[in-house]
Amino acid sequence: MIILYDLPSNVPQPWAPNIWRIRLILNYKRLPYRTCWVEFPDVESTLRSISAPPTSVRNDGRPIYSLPAIVDPMRSTRQPVVLSNPNTIAEYLECTYPARQIFPEGSRAVQSLFVYYVSEIFVKPLLPIMVPLSHQRLPERSQTHFRAHSPIPLSVPPEREQVWRAAQEQFNFLAGILDKNAGMDGDGVVVMGHELTYADFAVCSVLIWIEKVAPHEGWARIRQWNGGRWGRLWERCQGYMDVF
Structure with missing residues (x-):
């Protein structure tokens, strides 16, 4: 195991x-x-x-x-x-374990670039809010360690709506890219068109982060953005969210 x-x-x-x-x-x-x-x-x-x-x-x-x-x-x-x-x-x-592929043939390079974008650019506007909120979810001993090593201030900024607007710009940009898959080329929800792949899990992991740490302030609004696209992606991945 x-x-x-x-x-x-x-x-x-x-x-x-x-x-x-x-x-x-x-x-x-x-x-x-x-x-x-x-x-x-x-x-x-x-x-x-x-x-x-x-x-x-x-x-x-x-x-x-x-x-x-x-x-x-x-x-x-x-x-x-x-x-x-x-x-x-x-x-x-x-x-x-190649069964149930997450890198369809010929997609590894493109998906790697996409995941880099998600990790390095897409999430950046979220950090001023999500890092302090994540810190609050840690056990006390981990909180102390995190405070000593975090490069990001651990107080949630007062201009919260401004932060969410900056995050929404990234969500809007990504939605515009994924819309190119809508129609004959795909369902417009997943990155590679029809089947879930590693790129989708990279995006959905950010959605899960928001849903677990900021369910009312963050997830309640994000799941409605872009015509409910992000809620649909979360639902596509929901069957794989078990914790063992």
């Missing part, structure tokens, strides 16, 4: 979007797994203890360890496979 490492919270279900990307894939591919909960202060020591590679490297050369991470026992080999970084994990799961 695959082990997925995730962050505990004080809401009924986890919220971290990068980790939800992998959980959605595991559920979509119907792979048996269990979740191992790791608080923020223990992430680096835990990942080092299982010989997980660092997620990235700081400018001074020091490694950065972050979640998600997985351990796949791989019965056919003597050593388990241990990975971090959501994109690396997604590609590994696709290559190792």
Whole structure:
């Protein structure tokens, strides 16, 4: 059984979007797994203890360890496979367990570019609100650690409506791109036209983050934007939101 490492919270279900990307894939591919909960202060020591590679490297050369991470026992080999970084994990799961594809033939490069956009540009306007709200959902010990290391202020800005308007501009832009799939080329909801793929899970993981952390202020409005498109995408992925 695959082990997925995730962050505990004080809401009924986890919220971290990068980790939800992998959980959605595991559920979509119907792979048996269990979740191992790791608080923020223990992430680096835990990942080092299982010989997980660092997620990235700081400018001074020091490694950065972050979640998600997985351990796949791989019965056919003597050593388990241990990975971090959501994109690396997604590609590994696709290559190792190709049933129910998330990277249709010829789409890997385009999807990688799309997911980069979601991670680096699409979510940026949300951070001033979502990071402080996410911090509030952490256990007390993790909150203390997060406050000491967060590069983003942890007080929700007073100009909340201005932040949501900036976020809506990104949602509008992405909706305009996805509208190109409407009609004969696709249903206009999913990125590749008809079937769910990794790109959809990258977007839906952001929607889940908002739905779990800001259900009334954020999700209540976003699910209505762009003619209800984001609510429809969330519903398409809902069957893969189980937590084991």
